[in-house]
Amino acid sequence: xxxxxxxxxxxxxxxxxxxxxxxxxxxxxxxxxxxxxxxxxxxxxxxxxxxxxxxxxxxxxxxxxxxxxxxxxxxxxxxxxxxxxxxxxxxxxxxxxxxxxxxxxxxxxxxxxxxxxxxxxxxxxxxxxxxxxxxxxxxxxxxxxxx
Ligand code: FES
Numbered sequence: 835x836x837x838x839x840x841x842x843x844x845x846x847x848x849x850x851x852x853x854x855x856x857x858x859x860x861x862x863x864x865x866x867x868x869x870x871x872x873x874x875x876x877x878x879x880x881x882x883x884x885x886x887x888x889x890x891x892x893x894x895x896x897x898x899x900x901x902x903x904x905x906x907x908x909x910x911x912x913x914x915x916x917x918x919x920x921x922x923x924x925x926x927x928x929x930x931x932x933x934x935x936x937x938x939x940x941x942x943x944x945x946x947x948x949x950x951x952x953x954x955x956x957x958x959x960x961x962x963x964x965x966x967x968x969x970x971x972x973x974x975x976x977x978x979x980x981x
Contacts, residue, residue, distance in 0.1 A: 878930065879923035880908055882969045882980060889977040890921060890969075896978070901936035901952050908932060909969065910941055911978050912952035919978055922955040922966035933966075941966065 891911040896902050896919065901912030903924050910924045910933055924933045926943040934944035940958055941950040948962035955966035970981045 879925040879967055882967075885909070885969060885980040887980065889974070889979045890971075891978040893919065893973050893976050893978055899939060899952075901941060903933060903936065903941075905932060910936065910966070911971075912936065912941070914939070914953045917973075919971060919973060920952065920954070921969040921971045921978060921980065922950070923969070924966075926962060927957075927964045927966060928960075928962035 885907065888907070890904060890907050890909050891902060893913075896911050896913045898913050898916050901910050901920075903910045905924065908924045910922050912920045912922070914920065922941070925931075926933055926945065926948055928943065928946055928948050931943055931945035933941050933950070935942045936952060939952050941952060941955075943949070943962070946961050947959065948957065949959040950956065950962070950966050951958050955968050957963065957965060971978050972981050973979075
């Protein structure tokens, strides 16, 4: 670091900003990399492994023929028929928005209007092209638990 600074300084005598800018850019790059890594880790759908063993919903809170979105865990739990529960990621497969509502048997994404079926997470309407990832679950003591 020292020898390099000595080499840069004489040449940059008339433009002392070059050396300083290089240092700043290096620092900013490192910070940027950290931020990007942080964003990547928190933005996507959780894997079933991440949620394994976790109770993600109370069965009683999930309406029959509808569903409920849990933003913290980024999951949507549905009950297509009485006592039949399903769980999917709430992260839209189009561009990663969190889905916004469940009504009339459909999970809606507010960003560009994609729709997914509450029965299996399959696409009912694009632009999304792939289904919502489904999580294996079971009902335990009134709770929906990822298995
Ligand atoms: S991100 Fe959901 S429709 Fe585009």
